[in-house]
Amino acid sequence: MRRGGTALALLGLAAAVAFPLLTTRVTWQNAAILMMMTAQLGVAWNILGGYAGQVSLGHAAFFGAGAYVSTLLSVKLGVSPWLGMGAGAVVAAGLGVLVGTPCFRLKGHYFAMATIAVGEIVQALVNGSDALGGAVGFNLPLGETGFWGFVFNRSKLPYYYIALGLLLATVGVNWIVNRSHVGYYLRAIKDEPDAARSLGVSLTRYKMIAMILSAGLTAMGGTLYAQKELFIDPGSTLSTSLSIKIALVAILGGAGTLWGPVLGAVVLTAIEEATRIAFGGTGRGTDLVVYGALLVVIAVFQPSGIAGLFTRRAPRPPAPPEPEARFP
């Protein structure tokens, strides 16, 4: 089982590396880049929302932080977007700590609702700030700069391999977290927070670790997006519909599993492309309809996501009854 999984992962990796050499069609390459970028966001979200069970619907704020910080640094100060990527991750992690400090006290749906509010507030602030480009956003300079400048327009291949590298790095972080005591603690917190505390697990500390990693990695995806599109505005990088999409990718594929969000991204991107073809136009208006419908389908038919279809699940006995009639 585990060995089969490793073989499958290596096969997938080989296919991903070879893919752009097999097809020269830009649309296909573009779709693959989009898919990997989406997957990377889902994998990053999964650390907090999947393993730790803190469902965030405000991750666009971290994505936007990455996009805006690197863009501002490069447009205004000429700093390489690669450094901007690091700076964006740090800013997003700091924002994550700010959000987590009050919000981690909230349970379940209240945490999710609070993160929606945070996302909306950040979007409103950027919309209203001239220094941050307001509602208009920023165009990044188009010229090919080579690797250090992070702008490529002769070929999509650099973006393809950067997206692949970032996805692999993000999966790698998840893998390490998952196998360390942090991963065990996050799952314990998700299952039974009080029991975890009684075993010495500080809830705030470990939720915060998950938040920092998740926010930072999401921001790196934001920088990549800005450098690939060379245009950012609040609508494309800070919207709640983006936050929902990020969460949906992970939940659709299988929250709390290593590869689930990657599967989710493949399926969601395919569905989005199909609806775009079916309904024409940009597809933007149909996004929320599609997301909503998918969430309902997952909630009703497959709460463990696509990954849950592949793992044999032991039938769960009903919860144990309360301690019953006692002496005397």
Next chain:
Amino acid sequence: MSAPLLEVRGLTKRFGGLTANEDVGFTLREGEIMGLIGPNGAGKTTVFNALAGFFPPTSGTILLDGAPVEGLPPEAIAARGVARTFQIVRIFRSMTVLENVMVGAMLRHRAVPKAAVVARETLDFTGLGRRAHDPAAQLTVAEQKRLELTRALATGPRLLLLDEVMAGLTASEVQEAVELVKRIRDRGIACVVVEHVMEGIMPIADRMVVLENGRKIAEGPPAAISVDPNVIRAYLGEGYLAPGP
């Protein structure tokens, strides 16, 4: 003369208008087994919650090795060597039996492989070793209670708080549990055992504390408690005698 392992003085806990504990006090020495009994709603679990840091007492002092710990959060209390089980089991249902216990072992052993070894040893000690790789959710209720005990034990505690670990067990399972608590005590770990199952606590307790309506109404060796008229009236029912010498 060093301070006792645990000393509770004047412990009072109110929930709004309801007084769940009132002026409760007792001490516990290293390696001692104390039974904490009383009718439903007497305030036994509330004592545990206060000892384990789940809420601060309204007033009173809790001294661990002579140092006050009331008001510390559960994770800090755990780090000081106090572990507990829950009256209504709270196992990690998405994990295997071994993983559940590893989470406990990680308090002292952060490295995953070392935690796995310690968890495995602890499971063998409590007799759950053969279930190590089963999903925890598949265990019977009796096994789940034992798993919680194992998980608490894996934190390497000096004081173990057991809340009705014998409830719902068959007579032979109660005997096994009794033997297990004795073996835990033989490792030098002190235990406070909350139990309604008298056959489970009377034979092993060095001392009993009896609560009624949040107050301590009696304290002493099991043999004396079982004939104490106050206790009989409050809780045990007429004619109960402690089994054996």
